[in-house]
Amino acid sequence: MDKFAFDVAHFLAGSLVLVSLMLLYQDRLSALLNVFAFQAMVLALSVAWQAYAQGAPHLYLTAAIALSVKAIIIPVALHRMIRRLGIHREVETAINIGPTMLAGLGLVALSMVVILRVTAAADMLAREDLAFALSVVLLGLLMMVTRRNAVSQVVGFMSLENGLILAATGAKGMPFVVEISVAFSVLIAFIVIGIFLFRIRERFDSVDLEALDDFRGESR
Amino acid sequence: MPTSGEGLILAIPLVTAALLIFISNYRLSARLNAASAFLTLLAALSLFVRKPAPGPYLLVDDLNIVFVVLNTFVGFTTAVFSASYIAHELETGRLTRAQLRFYHAMYQILLFAMSLSLLANNIGLMWVAIELATLTTVLMVGIYRTHEALEAAWKYFILGSVGIALALFGTILVYMAARPVVGEGPDGMVWTILIEHAAKLDPALLNLAFIFLLLGYGTKVGLAPLHAWLPDAHAEGPTPISAVLSGLLLNVALHAVLRFKLLLAANPGAIAPGPLLVTMGLVSLIFAGFMLYRRRDIKRLFAYSSIEHMGIIAFAFGMGGPLANFAGLLHMTMHSLTKSGIFFAVGHIAQAKDTQKIAEIRGLTVSHPLLGWGLVVGVAAIAGMPPLGVFMSEFLVVSSTFAREPLLAIPLVIGLLVAFGALLLKVHGLAFGEPTGVSHPVKASYLPMIAHFGLVLVAGLYLPPPLVAWFQHVAVLLH
Known part of the structure; x- marks a missing residue:
């Protein structure tokens, strides 16, 4: 791969990590969804560039799925949902934004150290892609842990899946079945989550998981 | 077709x-x-x-x-x-x-x-x-x-x-490790091809992959x-x-998890996956053993018991070697049969008593003899009482551990005893004494429950030689 293609791929994967960090400090749900849509767009660009650089046309399909489903359909649907629920103003965080950002930076550093040390033998782009991908995965996990709101947990999970797609497309020649399955799983996951969110709304008039904790079958 | x-x-x-x-x-x-x-x-x-x-x-x-x-x-x-x-x-x-x-x-x-x-x-x-x-x-x-x-x-x-x-x-990550050896494309994900070339895969990548796979699939275990x-x-x-x-x-x-453990075992440069499984297994066993005492819901009680037994199984496979693997396979089979049998009983009990709360269920052997005694037999089996099958497999796990790592056997035995005590304590309240609370007659089909416990009893008394030979063969395959 020539130097220019490498630089662009590097730039896009790095941007994805940056956008993931941006997700961490969004304190309003609607802003969170907008940033997530942006992240999905960056992912689609990155996948499309991999398709071009690797000469793997099937990856364009993965990019198209990322763009249409994750950057457009899901954010729009979630926007409508939170407006109907009347919770588009706020995001409750279990811990403060300062420590969360620091933890996020720590996770990025960790994944760089781990992956770059482990994959010394692999080619340059693959290993850096992998390091970025692991960062995105870990940041998504962090978000799921720190947020209490069901919608932001879902966003955290989808951001995590974005990291997985980055990893899968970075691994050159990875069988197509996996990419499709990832895209599919997101779709299925969204349907499932959608069903659950609606049921939760019906039952509790709230999507705050803390409200759910009270209903545990046994007291602790 | x-x-x-x-x-x-x-x-x-x-x-x-x-x-x-x-x-x-x-x-x-x-x-x-x-x-x-x-x-x-x-x-x-x-x-x-x-x-x-x-x-x-x-x-x-x-x-x-x-x-x-x-x-x-x-x-x-x-x-x-x-x-x-x-x-x-x-x-x-x-x-x-x-x-x-x-x-x-x-x-x-x-x-x-x-x-x-x-x-x-x-x-x-x-x-x-x-x-x-x-x-x-x-x-x-x-x-x-x-x-x-x-x-x-x-x-x-x-x-x-x-x-x-x-x-x-x-x-x-496994695919990334396989790519330089078996080439790009679908072959890099085919298990039989991977295991054939396992020795040549990059050990560092495999180690990292195994950590993720163990955490990922371990959640499901x-x-x-x-x-x-x-x-x-x-x-x-x-x-x-x-x-x-x-x-x-x-x-x-x-x-x-076992499939990927095999992959690592076939690679000389990779970490030994055994100690990781042993640690997680022991932690699950002891933690779940103590948690059993505090359960107030009958289905939760047996769910924690499942965590305990998956811990024992993971421990056995982590120890490795023909004997421990054999014990692990046997214990897995016995646990599956016994635990699902217990849930068959528990399902009908919860329907008969309209509740899952342990405190509100008493005297089942009097009010619903077949269900009550079924539960007693099931709990005796899962707690590891002889002559039922779980006793034999647990005995094999313990004795094979004593033979190789006596120090590890101590926490293992403690965990088993803790869980044993908790289960007997709970089943005593559930099955004996004066029946209380609502009590509906049940139209249950007892056949699945009896079949499961019957198999567990038979396995405890006599394992057919072809089955033993098969399990021994698989245990050797597992390293």
Whole structure:
């Protein structure tokens, strides 16, 4: 791969990590969804560039799925949902934004150290892609842990899946079945989550998981 | 139409699921469900007779035949139990007819997904199958739509998805490790090709991959500290699903971990995966053993007991070697049979007493003799009392550990004793004394429960030599 293609791929994967960090400090749900849509767009660009650089046309399909489903359909649907629920103003965080950002930076550093040390033998782009991908995965996990709101947990999970797609497309020649399955799983996951969110709304008039904790079958 | 055994194992549940969606008569669909599960069991047994050659997607080897046969057998008995269980749920209005249609179709899809994961010769396909199994069980756990059921399903979904995402990352890392050796494309994910070239794969990448796979699939096995979803999911879903979760799905995830453990074992430069499994197993065993004392819900009690036993099994496979692996395989089989048998009893008990609270259930041996004594036998078996099968497998685990690592045997025995005490304490209150509270007569089919406990008893007294030989052979394969 020539130097220019490498630089662009590097730039896009790095941007994805940056956008993931941006997700961490969004304190309003609607802003969170907008940033997530942006992240999905960056992912689609990155996948499309991999398709071009690797000469793997099937990856364009993965990019198209990322763009249409994750950057457009899901954010729009979630926007409508939170407006109907009347919770588009706020995001409750279990811990403060300062420590969360620091933890996020720590996770990025960790994944760089781990992956770059482990994959010394692999080619340059693959290993850096992998390091970025692991960062995105870990940041998504962090978000799921720190947020209490069901919608932001879902966003955290989808951001995590974005990291997985980055990893899968970075691994050159990875069988197509996996990419499709990832895209599919997101779709299925969204349907499932959608069903659950609606049921939760019906039952509790709230999507705050803390409200759910009270209903545990046994007291602790 | 596939005519081979492994094709039928996958095709029968799929076709049945498609049919079940359209059948609104619940008696008919419950019967069809059981009949189809029986046919699947027959197809699984045919694998002993004629073992097909591994293809690019499916594989039948000596290891997964054990899992597949156990899976289809418990799948069949649970379907029989389910038929009598759901009739009661329909009468009391906890489930509607439409929900039942959905339930039966999902049950078959779950059986399909579990068999696919066990038979997959492609680590990507294996991942997809486990994800499908997770999603179907999430939907089933939430089927009652109560607060508790929704919370349990949500928790299971979130934790299960994180686990499954970590496992996918691990799968991608395995492919990255394989790519320089076996080349680009589908071959890099085919299990038989991977294991053939295992010694040449990059050990550092494999180590990292295994950590992710262990954390990911370990969540689904229910190993502590990744077990948080398991008690809720067991307690709030329909009891047949608790039986399938405990008896089968945990094994399916364990099978995936074992496959990757084999891959690492075949690579001289990689870390030894054993100590990791041993540690997680011991932590699960001791933690769950103590947690058993504080349970107030009968299904949660046995869910924690499942964590305990998966800990013992992971410990045994982590120790490795022919004897410990043999003990692990035997214990896995015994646990599946006993635990699902207990859930059959518990399902009818909860229906007879209208509650799952341990404090409100007393004197079952007086009010419902067959159920009460069934529960006593089941708990005696799962606690490891001789002469039942679990005693024998636990004895083998302990004695093989004493022979090799006496120090590790101490926490193992402590954990077993702690759990033993807790279970006897709880079952004493449940089964004996004056019956209290509401008490409905039950129209139960006791046959599945009796069949399971009967098998466990027979296995404790006499293991047929061909079975022993088979398990020994597999134990050697597992290193």
